[in-house]
């Protein structure tokens with residue numbers, strides 16, 4: 497059985513492309529759908545691997561960063577059957593189905609809740625991976641983000657993952673690769689078989705069923721000390737929000753650690769000791785995958801911490817200071833009634849060449 501990833505909007509589509517390049521996530525293991533209101537993001541390579549569903553709707557491509565419009569476009573195409581095949585595939589996929597999108601835009605952020613709800617209503621476990629704006633991004637990004645998180649909670653999403661975009665750069669390659677890593681880890685593609693402690697699908701099922709936010713990171717280095725520093729840096733200061741010692745006191749956490757090195761059973765404690773020091777109350781449960789393998793001198797480690805609180809959001813002052821209107825201080829003058837007899841209407845009776853009505857979506 498395959499896993500399924502549904503990518504939304506521009507950000508989602510870029511991440512889908514990075515996922516498509518992962519040797520750990522080949523076509524036989526993972527089906528990928530990308531849904532966006534722009535088709536310019538898609539090249540021939542992408543089309544070969546990714547099922548692209550355009551939700552272009554009218555002459556105004558995109559959503560104008562308007563979540564309601566993103567949602568309306570998704571629902572319109574849903575009603576017309578555009579996602580029937582994807583939903584069928586989701587029903588026959590290995591759980592969980594992953595949905596990846598930025599929170600800040602219109603198309604992906606607006607489509608995310610209807611996609612998740614459609615899957616949940618079919619009894620499918622769905623985990624959203626949400627790319628949040630950084631704290632310096634414009635208010636409109638944060639308004640969209642906050643609305644999305646609230647609506648996901650209302651829709652019944654319990655387990656989820658959040659990333660925070662970097663400041664002062666639009667180079668998304670590193671963070672997109674971090675998302676790819678998370679996907680590899682949570683789909684169980686980083687755990688080699690071993691006769692020692694191991695993490696299997698049912699262990700992952702427990703970890704990913706724990707309500708709350710989870711993080712998943714991977715690191716590699718050529719010695720224990722560097723591996724410890726690198727994995728600790730990625731957990732505490734990486735693209736996924738970390739947690740405070742108080743958060744760990746107040747949360748029921750489950751952890752899953754993996755290590756592959758020549759002396760993995762000896763290195764295990766050392767590599768994760770700084771991360772463990774941040775978990776002040778012992779986790780409810782802990783899984784580990786320990787592989788003794790020389791691995792050509794490279795050492796690799798992964799961490800999942802599940803059950804975390806959401807973390808910081810930016811509260812936006814909703815008192816907008818509107819500019820005075822173009823007609824401020826003016827009154828409408830009267831005019832002869834014959835001039836208002838004609839009113840603008842939107843006709844919906846366009847026909848195609850066979851005489852069938854053309855259904856057109858219009859944003860009013």
Ligand SMILES: Nc1nc2c(ncn2[C@@H]2O[C@H](COP(=O)(O)OP(=O)(O)OP(=O)(O)O)[C@@H](O)[C@H]2O)c(=O)[nH]1
Pocket residue numbers: 504505506507508510511532533558559560561562566597598599600601602603604605627628629633637661668671672
């Ligand atoms: N991590 C990451 N963030 C991205 C990427 N592309 C855009 N973003 C961020 O995503 C947010 C904008 O969302 P988009 O995904 O472009 O929006 P959309 O879903 O296409 O919606 P529209 O507003 O209709 O274009 C901003 O915060 C960008 O910084 C990407 O490839 N990776």
Ligand SMILES: [Mg+2]
Pocket residue numbers: 505506533534558601603
């Ligand atoms: Mg877009």
